[in-house]
Each structure stands twice: as structure tokens, then as C-alpha cells.
Amino acid sequence: MNQFPYWNLFYIKSMMICILFTAAVQPQPSIQGVNTMNFTITSPAFQQDRRIPDRFTCEGEDISPRLEWSGVPDSTGSFALSCLDPDAPPGTWVHWVLYDLAADARSLDEGVPKSAQLENNTLQGACWGVDSFDRVGYYGPCPPPGHGNHRYYFRLYALDLETLSLPPDATWFQVEKAMEGHVLGTAETMGTFSR
Numbered sequence: 001m002n003q004f005p006y007w008n009l010f011y012i013k014s015m016m017i018c019i020l021f022t023a024a025v026q027p028q029p030s031i032q033g034v035n036t037m038n039f040t041i042t043s044p045a046f047q048q049d050r051r052i053p054d055r056f057t058c059e060g061e062d063i064s065p066r067l068e069w070s071g072v073p074d075s076t077g078s079f080a081l082s083c084l085d086p087d088a089p090p091g092t093w094v095h096w097v098l099y100d101l102a103a104d105a106r107s108l109d110e111g112v113p114k115s116a117q118l119e120n121n122t123l124q125g126a127c128w129g130v131d132s133f134d135r136v137g138y139y140g141p142c143p144p145p146g147h148g149n150h151r152y153y154f155r156l157y158a159l160d161l162e163t164l165s166l167p168p169d170a171t172w173f174q175v176e177k178a179m180e181g182h183v184l185g186t187a188e189t190m191g192t193f194s195r
Helices: 006-024 172-179
Strands: 040-042 067-070 078-085 093-102 150-159 183-193
Touching: 040 150, 067 150, 078 172, 093 172
Parallel strands: 040 183
Antiparallel strands: 040 067, 078 093, 078 150, 150 183
16 A cells, blocks of 8 residues: 655645745735835924824814925825824724825915815815715814823825826725825824823
8 A cells, every 4th residue: 555655744734834924924015105214294283102282183173283294205296195093992093084185295284174175275186085984174083082092193195196086085995095006105193192
């Protein structure tokens, strides 16, 4: 009787594990892009890793904070912006989506209007996306009372496209999908809030 050597079985299992491991560690498509040291975003409204003032939250006027950025990657065609809370009980909560922001923009004023298509100054042609509240515009930090400190990431994406070719009111999922393969760099600042 011809028996199958056990070492062959061990060899086959080892090869399968190597193949699966290699596939698992291959880089996956990402919208993150290259986080360059020169590409930065800040807000005069709050310091990095510090509490966001009530004025920019549901405890105050709930207006968007001023944002400023510099060190924009070469060949940037437009920007997209998000504000995400990864600490929300149901999972990451989208507070702000803005896309097709002009490549020459270097700031957003405080209190950007909450209309689906923006029509003022450097915001000409830019569009709001729909957030997790199913609304357009900025809706600031508003964690459940007693839920502890939440982190709010304001993330700016430099894109190699002038437009994502999405209608106003696109969802964050649609914006993420449209950005895949087009992100030249990302810049991020983070503030916190609790109630």
C-alpha cells in the first residue's frame, strides 16, 4: 500500500499558510494617500488634541470652526474634507463632508453656510455631502451625555481631480469611493469633546 508521507502534508499546509499570509499583508486600496510632513491643517478655534469650544458643538451655536492648511501637494486638483468621530457608540459618526473644494483654497471661514451647493468666494462649486444625521452641512460634536471624551478628526484630502463628479448631497461612502486612487496626501487635526 502506497502511503502519503506526513512531511508532504506538513509542506502543503506550510505553503498554504505562507500564501494566505502573503495575500493578507498586501497593501489594500486606501483613500488615506501620503501623509506628507509639509501638508498640515490647523484651526485657530482649538489646539490639537484639546477640547473643542462649545460654540462649535451642539452645546453652543454648532457652527463650523475656521480651518487653515498649507504645504499642499503638487498637482492638487481639489480638496475633500471630513470630520469623523470614531468613538460614537454605533461606530464612526460622520459630522461633516465637503468635496470639490477649489485647489487654490487655503482656508475655510468659520460658520460655512449649510446649503448643499456652496456659492461664495473660494467655495464656488464646492458641495456638502450628507452626514450621519442624514443632513447636509456641519453638525458639530454632540456625544451622548456621560459617554466620555470623543475624538473629532478633521481630515483634508488633496486630490488629483478637479471634481469628484458627484452631485450635491453625496454620502460619505460615495465620496470615499470616488476618492479611491486619487488622494495625493492627507492632513489632519483632532479635537475632543464630552458632555
